[in-house]
Amino acid sequence: MDLEHKAIMRLQEAANLSEFYYQKPLLLTYSGGKDSEVCLELCRRAGVPFEVIHSLTTADAPETVYHVKRVFHRLELEGVKCEVLYPRYKGQPTSMWALIPQKLMPPVRTVRYCCQVLKEGRGKNRCMVLGVRRAESQNRSDSGVAELPGKTRAAKQIFDFDNGDKSIIAPCQMKAKIKIHPIVDWTDRDVWNFLTDAKTEVNPCYSMGFQRVGCVGCPMADKLRWREFRQWPKFENLYRHAFARMLEERKARGKESQWKTADDVFRWWMDDKNLDGQLDIFGREVGTDDL
Numbered sequence: 001m002d003l004e005h006k007a008i009m010r011l012q013e014a015a016n017l018s019e020f021y022y023q024k025p026l027l028l029t030y031s032g033g034k035d036s037e038v039c040l041e042l043c044r045r046a047g048v049p050f051e052v053i054h055s056l057t058t059a060d061a062p063e064t065v066y067h068v069k070r071v072f073h074r075l076e077l078e079g080v081k082c083e084v085l086y087p088r089y090k091g092q093p094t095s096m097w098a099l100i101p102q103k104l105m106p107p108v109r110t111v112r113y114c115c116q117v118l119k120e121g122r123g124k125n126r127c128m129v130l131g132v133r134r135a136e137s138q139n140r141s142d143s144g145v146a147e148l149p150g151k152t153r154a155a156k157q158i159f160d161f162d163n164g165d166k167s168i169i170a171p172c173q174m175k176a177k178i179k180i181h182p183i184v185d186w187t188d189r190d191v192w193n194f195l196t197d198a199k200t201e202v203n204p205c206y207s208m209g210f211q212r213v214g215c216v217g218c219p220m221a222d223k224l225r226w227r228e229f230r231q232w233p234k235f236e237n238l239y240r241h242a243f244a245r246m247l248e249e250r251k252a253r254g255k256e257s258q259w260k261t262a263d264d265v266f267r268w269w270m271d272d273k274n275l276d277g278q279l280d281i282f283g284r285e286v287g288t289d290d291l
């Protein structure tokens with residue numbers, strides 16, 4: 001069976017589950033990136049009822065925001081329900097720039113509180129479709145076609161969906177969120193071949209040479225962030241201002257800081273090794289392991 005056919009079968013099976021357990025259509029999380037673009041086209045081809053949500057992170061490139069707006073406009077004309085979710089924290093509207101001072105530290109690879117607040121936690125009592133792929137990262141290499149999330153990553157349950165494992169929801173778990181990953185086994189090449197064949201209009205950030213279109217300055221992008229900040233310099237300013245407010249907040253709360261200025265924070269965050277006595281997130285001086 002080819003990949004597209006297999007993914008469509010997964011979506012059709014998931015749509016049945018969604019109707020059976022929740023009496024609602026599938027809920028596709030659309031980020032504006034290539035993987036969610038594929039999932040969107042596959043939902044159309046599968047002929048299943050679906051709705052679409054997009055989580056506004058407040059740190060997305062303007063091109064991504066406008067792309068999502070265009071796609072949602074087209075979907076609404078097709079009669080698909082679309083919703084943009086605005087981030088909230090502790091019951092209040094928030095943003096990346098408000099979170100940084102509140103959390104007293106910049107988001108880093110090992111502590112991605114921003115994803116938890118700005119992107120995750122959606123879709124309770126729903127069967128969700130996500131463009132997760134094993135080939136994306138080590139973190140996702142153990143992803144299944146169908147999952148029930150647990151309280152921790154280790155506690156998640158994976159189901160052999162392709163081979164008819166229907167034990168995905170026990171009655172006591174009816175309130176759980178089901179995650180369906182229809183393209184979990186696709187490679188980058190599969191994704192691009194599909195989008196090219198489908199003549200899909202993709203996020204313009206790709207034609208600007210970016211291979212990922214997450215938040216500008218995402219710590220997961222590592223050194224590519226320098227290029228992102230050259231392309232969108234206002235975001236660097238937003239981070240620097242947020243770091244300055246973070247330092248004020250740390251001082252107000254009597255927290256010691258390894259940084260004196262917002263520039264210190266920015267250079268530490270970008271892992272600029274030029275800062276004297278630079279400390280890593282665990283308070284060790286960078287480079288001491290080599291001594």
Ligand code: SF4
Pocket residue numbers: 057059107112114115116118119214215217218219220
């Ligand atoms: S994509 Fe990156 S910057 Fe954006 S919310 Fe997630 S971890 Fe944070």
